[in-house]
């Protein structure tokens with residue numbers, strides 16, 4: 140085996156393959172990634188992997204790389220262990236840690252774990268880096284497999300996860316890719332050098348794919364500040380518009396010719412790109428002249444509703460599947476009439492009770508009564524979908540008619556806004572937290588420190604609260620954050636509807 144110092148790791152190479160500037164940041168101005176739900180799912184999946192492949196040498200908690208390399212080497216050379224978890228290898232200044240190595244007579248199988256449901260194209264170069272380095276360290280690899288989560292697995296309880304792991308043999312595809320690994324290393328190694336300047340790379344699609352880059356805020360700050368609004372704020376900016384602007388060096392939204400602006404999209408006003416362009420030109424909101432009529436069709440009492448749900452990855456709730464979204468929280472506020480005050484709100488928050496879905500829907504049906512419009516933002520993609528899914532669950536099927544009645548009363552405020560309102564303060568964005576920026580004196584603030592700022596944070600809070608290692612105090616903190624966050628969403632929708640009603644009163 141080679142010496143024990145290294146410049147690159149597999150993660151570094153993956154960063155560099157996505158964007159060299161990202162890798163430069165990793166070396167010189169690293170931001171530590173938050174404990175996001177993807178990471179937590181990965182850790183939970185690792186526990187199941189160890190159950191399936193059995194006892195062996197587990198080096199995952201050992202961060203002393205020279206020691207891990209020695210132990211890996213010794214385990215390979217002796218026959219004391221048939222399975223090695225998180226072994227380490229260095230070749231060409233590059234360190235890799237292998238998820239699972241399984242001895243098969245004189246050869247080894249390399250298993251790389253991903254907590255997704257299937258093989259993705261970006262996994263092949265990723266795994267090729269592992270296998271290239273492992274082979275170079277004189278380990279005879281007979282097979283290379285991706286192990287991932289079986290999306291069809293149904294958790295029946297009792298900690299029985301037989302069938303959760305799917306194996307996918309990818310020896311041929313990975314071997315073919317191994318020939319590129321030396322080039323990756325040669326191309327990226329110099330970015331680690333102390334005085335290497337940061338590569339100048341503009342932001343683009345690569346900032347979100349294959350993984351959302353954690354340096355996006357940094358890079359946005361680096362972008363030149365303009366005294367005009369960029370065409371890039373346009374939602375669903377079509378490729379021909381982008382291409383035209385790039386070729387003609389246009390950045391200013393006002394300079395985009397009308398023929399490139401989108402005019403139709405379901406849930407949006409006709410000529411909505413033009414509407415956005417005009418609103419920014421005049422620097423004033425656009426309100427559909429029909430809005431008053433639209434609002435008239437809604438009936439009091441108004442309810443404002445929001446759900447939080449989680450992709451468990453490794454399911455812990457009985458009769459649930461890995462990536463079928465599990466609703467665990469709702470918030471509802473009621474507004475009886477235009478002249479009354481909104482109520483204090485009701486909520487539901489549970490984590491892993493075996494009948495959580497039944498409790499969720501029963502309590503929700505009670506909270507929203509049987510008449511009045513229910514407003515929820517982006518409901519077609521979230522609340523309505525979750526309700527449709529609950530209808531199919533064995534323990535909620537008897538409530539299907541009531542759930543259907545509830546769905547009929549839902550008004551999606553994303554569509555309401557898309558068809559009837561735009562303010563330059565939204566900056567091309569239609570999330571509720573962007574829309575409320577256009578409401579004067581709206582008291583809701585999503586940017587409070589240490590708080591939950593979005594759906595992914597809410598999912599992470601679910602994971603923290605369901606982790607047996609989390610102490611009670613931390614759980615209480617997270618619960619408070621969750622209640623506060625979900626309540627903010629429902630109150631934001633209330634302020635939005637109230638604002639639109641006031642705005643159209645004298646029309």
Ligand code: SF4
Nearest residue numbers: 158161346352355358
């Ligand atoms: S935000 Fe985009 S340009 Fe900036 S480092 Fe990340 S991937 Fe590269």
